[in-house]
Amino acid sequence: MAGLIAARPRVSAKAYFGAVALATALGIAAAMLLRPAFAHTVLELTGLESVPQASADSFYAQRVQPLFQAHCIGCHGSERQKGGLRLDSFAATQRGGKHGAVAVAGDIKGSSLFERITLPATDDRAMPPSGKTPMNNDEITVIRLWIASGASGTLPARAVKGAPRLVAPVTIPELNPSAVVKKRAPLAARVAQLRGRFPGIVEYESRDSADLVVNATLKHDAFGDSDLRALAPLGARIVAADLSGTAVTDAAAPLLAAMPVLRSLRLMRTKTTDATVTALAGSKTLKVLAVGKASPEALAPLRRKGVRIYEDADGG
Amino acid sequence: MRQTETVQQMLERLDRQAQTRRQFVGWGAGGLGAFFMNTAMAAQQPTTSTGLSFRRDPSTPLSVLPPQFPAKAKRVIYLHMGGAPSQLELFDHKPLLAKFDGHDCPQSFLKGKRFAFIRGVPKMLGPQFPFHQTGKNGTWISDRLPHTEKLIDDLCLIKSMKTDQFNHAPAQLLVQTGDARTGHASLGSWVTYGLGTENQNLPGFIVLASSGPGPTANAGKPLWGSGFLPSVYQGVECRSAGEPVLYLNNPHDVSRASRRQVLDAVDAINHHTEQEFGNPETVARIAQYELAYRMQVEASEAMDIKREPAAVLARYGAEPGKTSYANNCLVARRLAERGVRFIQLYHWGWDSHGSPSDEGINIGFVNRCKETDQPTAALLQDLKERGLLEDTLVIWGGEFGRTPMEDNHGGSTEVSKYIGRDHHTAAFTVWMTGAGVRTGMVHGETDDMGYEVVKDPVEVRDLHATILYLLGFDYQKLNYPYQGLDQKLTGVKPARIVSEILA
Numbered sequence: 172m173a174g175l176i177a178a179r180p181r182v183s184a185k186a187y188f189g190a191v192a193l194a195t196a197l198g199i200a201a202a203m204l205l206r207p208a209f210a211h212t213v214l215e216l217t218g219l220e221s222v223p224q225a226s227a228d229s230f231y232a233q234r235v236q237p238l239f240q241a242h243c244i245g246c247h248g249s250e251r252q253k254g255g256l257r258l259d260s261f262a263a264t265q266r267g268g269k270h271g272a273v274a275v276a277g278d279i280k281g282s283s284l285f286e287r288i289t290l291p292a293t294d295d296r297a298m299p300p301s302g303k304t305p306m307n308n309d310e311i312t313v314i315r316l317w318i319a320s321g322a323s324g325t326l327p328a329r330a331v332k333g334a335p336r337l338v339a340p341v342t343i344p345e346l347n348p349s350a351v352v353k354k355r356a357p358l359a360a361r362v363a364q365l366r367g368r369f370p371g372i373v374e375y376e377s378r379d380s381a382d383l384v385v386n387a388t389l390k391h392d393a394f395g396d397s398d399l400r401a402l403a404p405l406g407a408r409i410v411a412a413d414l415s416g417t418a419v420t421d422a423a424a425p426l427l428a429a430m431p432v433l434r435s436l437r438l439m440r441t442k443t444t445d446a447t448v449t450a451l452a453g454s455k456t457l458k459v460l461a462v463g464k465a466s467p468e469a470l471a472p473l474r475r476k477g478v479r480i481y482e483d484a485d486g487g
Numbered sequence: 488m489r490q491t492e493t494v495q496q497m498l499e500r501l502d503r504q505a506q507t508r509r510q511f512v513g514w515g516a517g518g519l520g521a522f523f524m525n526t527a528m529a530a531q532q533p534t535t536s537t538g539l540s541f542r543r544d545p546s547t548p549l550s551v552l553p554p555q556f557p558a559k560a561k562r563v564i565y566l567h568m569g570g571a572p573s574q575l576e577l578f579d580h581k582p583l584l585a586k587f588d589g590h591d592c593p594q595s596f597l598k599g600k601r602f603a604f605i606r607g608v609p610k611m612l613g614p615q616f617p618f619h620q621t622g623k624n625g626t627w628i629s630d631r632l633p634h635t636e637k638l639i640d641d642l643c644l645i646k647s648m649k650t651d652q653f654n655h656a657p658a659q660l661l662v663q664t665g666d667a668r669t670g671h672a673s674l675g676s677w678v679t680y681g682l683g684t685e686n687q688n689l690p691g692f693i694v695l696a697s698s699g700p701g702p703t704a705n706a707g708k709p710l711w712g713s714g715f716l717p718s719v720y721q722g723v724e725c726r727s728a729g730e731p732v733l734y735l736n737n738p739h740d741v742s743r744a745s746r747r748q749v750l751d752a753v754d755a756i757n758h759h760t761e762q763e764f765g766n767p768e769t770v771a772r773i774a775q776y777e778l779a780y781r782m783q784v785e786a787s788e789a790m791d792i793k794r795e796p797a798a799v800l801a802r803y804g805a806e807p808g809k810t811s812y813a814n815n816c817l818v819a820r821r822l823a824e825r826g827v828r829f830i831q832l833y834h835w836g837w838d839s840h841g842s843p844s845d846e847g848i849n850i851g852f853v854n855r856c857k858e859t860d861q862p863t864a865a866l867l868q869d870l871k872e873r874g875l876l877e878d879t880l881v882i883w884g885g886e887f888g889r890t891p892m893e894d895n896h897g898g899s900t901e902v903s904k905y906i907g908r909d910h911h912t913a914a915f916t917v918w919m920t921g922a923g924v925r926t927g928m929v930h931g932e933t934d935d936m937g938y939e940v941v942k943d944p945v946e947v948r949d950l951h952a953t954i955l956y957l958l959g960f961d962y963q964k965l966n967y968p969y970q971g972l973d974q975k976l977t978g979v980k981p982a983r984i985v986s987e988i989l990a
């Protein structure tokens with residue numbers, strides 16, 4: 172063993188490591204020239220170039236990245252990088268693949284990303300490849316707008332005009348019975364008592380709500396001002412009241428006007444007049460009002476506030 | 488002998504019979520009998536781990552229950568165009584299809600596909616009526632619906648509906664019950680099961696049917712059946728001519744008071760039976776008799792369109808005393824006003840195969856459009872003016888679409904003088920409006936031939952999930968345990984709430 176070492180030509184450690192460093196640097200430089208994406212990675216790692224980041228309110232983050240997520244990252248993500256391309260971060264998107272940038276700021280024709288997603292499905296180069304769901308027109312529009320507006324990671328979503336409407340998927344919260352009991356507790360005893368007295372007239376708006384809806388229409392004129400007064404203790408929670416065809420009069424107006432969360436009120440075929448409508452003008456929550464007879468003047472302030480007004484076709 | 492038996496004697500006799508039966512069960516197969524009894528009871532009182540509770544006092548099975556979360560819609564009017572109207576002659580504008588009119592259908596449309604009647608290579612069939620743009624958003628529509636057209640900005644057209652059933656009965660069942668086979672609960676049954684109904688003097692789920700000449704309800708009454716749900720939630724078919732509900736009124740010479748006496752006696756017997764066997768269906772039966780008694784007064788009034796002013800009748804084109812879609816539309820509005828939860832209209836006769844004349848797009852189809860256009864528009868306008876569209880959901884549509892190819896009647900090369908299209912499952916149009924629906928919009932697209940959906944496909948179960956969402960339910964939570972499965976309107980496949988069409 173010792174003889175073998177002794178037989179080697181003598182190279183200083185300095186020269187040896189210097190040569191290795193030079194060869195590595197040349198290799199990296201060659202790779203950087205051949206693969207721009209790699210060049211960016213190297214520059215970013217060495218701190219010579221800052222890593223591009225997308226801001227949360229950007230058009231990219233809100234509209235473009237979700238499309239990459241849905242259509243592209245199976246082959247261009249952390250697991251696989253076909254064509255050397257990753258689309259799972261803004262920085263990676265900017266780097267492009269082994270053939271260079273895929274999204275060129277402001278240049279739709281020069282952006283291979285756009286070209287590939289718009290090729291006919293029969294083309295071998297079409298993306299996503301055949302068998303996968305192609306991007307629809309709205310999605311293609313989003314990509315086009317992003318590239319045309321500079322393929323930016325910071326341009327806010329609202330600054331990009333003409334984008335198709337963004338629709339969030341519906342989420343339904345889990346029903347939490349103990350939270351509902353807690354919400355209802357302050358009025359629970361009153362609600363129970365009055366529901367006993369007015370069966371079928373007072374109901375919770377939903378199983379997850381402490382708000383109440385009142386429907387007295389089926390009582391016809393057997394329901395009047397005194398009955399509504401009896402329901403007054405629940406007034407703070409009544410969001411909708413249908414009193415059409417009942418015997419309520421303008422005497423009920425102060426009570427109705429004082430309901431702090433009332434959204435919908437129906438008074439068709441009742442004896443209520445402009446007095447009630449005027450009393451309601453101060454409501455901050457009313458969205459829908461159906462009335463029997465009311466003058467345009469009395470209704471005007473409510474209309475101005477955007478309340479949707481319905482008047483009885485049969486004339487009160 | 489029976490004729491002289493008093494109610495008391497009868498109860499005693501039934502009691503004796505029941506006792507012997509009970510002894511038989513006790514001696515013969517005690518354990519097994521008890522087991523079956525418990526299973527039957529469990530089925531009647533659903534308690535599910537994944538669903539909501541719909542327990543009610545059995546004597547008021549239709550009492551109101553709040554929805555799961557605040558609902559946009561309180562009630563539904565469903566206008567089912569039975570037989571399936573052609574989307575290509577009404578809403579789905581396909582100018583390129585016109586260019587290919589008369590050309591052989593390409594093999595790509597036929598390979599591996601199965602049609603109800605088309606065999607061999609049919610010809611492409613261009614749109615038979617001119618289209619134009621209308622409304623604020625320039626929505627395309629044909630010239631066949633001049634009245635509905637005026638309300639186009641209030642509609643949400645879904646042009647990307649899909650189904651997997653190409654025959655009427657299973658396709659109708661799929662749209663109405665969520666399954667192509669009979670025995671499943673209909674949409675109206677699910678809704679009344681979930682929410683009950685406001686007016687306890689009328690059924691919660693009312694069915695009104697009208698038709699052109701030709702076949703009616705291909706799938707029959709299971710379309711409004713309650714399936715595995717308690718029978719009290721099935722639809723009640725009412726008529727717009729003659730007595731609204733057959734056998735509801737008292738026979739001649741039978742007074743309301745004497746009917747009451749009879750009912751009291753029947754109720755007593757039924758209560759006795761219920762105590763004896765504990766079957767909640769008996770209580771449901773008592774409730775049904777009582778509902779019928781209350782309906783004698785209320786239903787006649789609600790269905791009586793003669794009470795409407797002449798101007799209203801004219802607007803709908805309604806003629807009291809007839810069975811017509813127009814009359815049914817007017818009745819639907821009256822029922823909606825009176826707190827009926829689910830109002831199901833059917834208008835049959837849209838099956839435009841091109842043979843005979845009433846199945847011609849140039850004849851029968853034209854007539855169906857005329858019969859339905861004005862009344863549908865009048866109903867929407869009326870609901871809108873009365874503020875009812877705020878919390879009423881209206882749905883219009885058939886059970887599938889029509890092919891972009893001409894129906895060649897089993898490969899026949901004979902030229903028919905009537906034009907027709909075959910059943911098409913891959914694309915059809917449904918519209919919705921009212922509570923919680925985004926209006927003045929088109930959702931989904933078909934390809935240039937109107938053959939396949941190319942954007943935003945909506946399956947029937949997606950439509951169902953969306954309807955239930957608007958009524959305040961998660962379609963997963965509105966379920967019922969039956970045959971070891973939490974049964975749902977949407978079935979076992981995942982459904983999607985079509986969030987794009989929500990206001």
